[in-house]
Amino acid sequence: MAKKAAAKKAKGPPAKLAITQVRSGIGRPKPHRLTLRALGFTHHQQTLIHNDNPAIRGMIEQVKHLVSVRPVEE
Template sequence: MADRKLEITQVRSGIGRQSKHRRTLEALGIRRHQQSVVHNDTPAIRGMLRQVVHLVSVREIGE
């Protein structure tokens, strides 16, 4: 699990969403719509993604 990475792309807008969801997107490093970031596949990141699953798409990158 440590070698895997996740590519996270915001596909829905954060406008009008709960502030908790907007703060989670910012904590993931996503600043604007359609931006992609890459993170290690950790339980903390998975928990953050569970909160904003309706706003992002996730792709596993096996390295």
């Protein structure tokens, strides 16, 4: 168990995700529009860089039909 805990703590800098809004939020349910806003999107075809963490992954899962996600190598 100690090795697993040490391996989790010994990570490098957090991974990044490039998230692009590929479909409009117009006509979508309000929770989807609010999730796009919470991610920081202000217009269509915008690309944002976010840290890869469970909170961001959860938001992406909610609007996965409106966004495109790819990892960013630093």
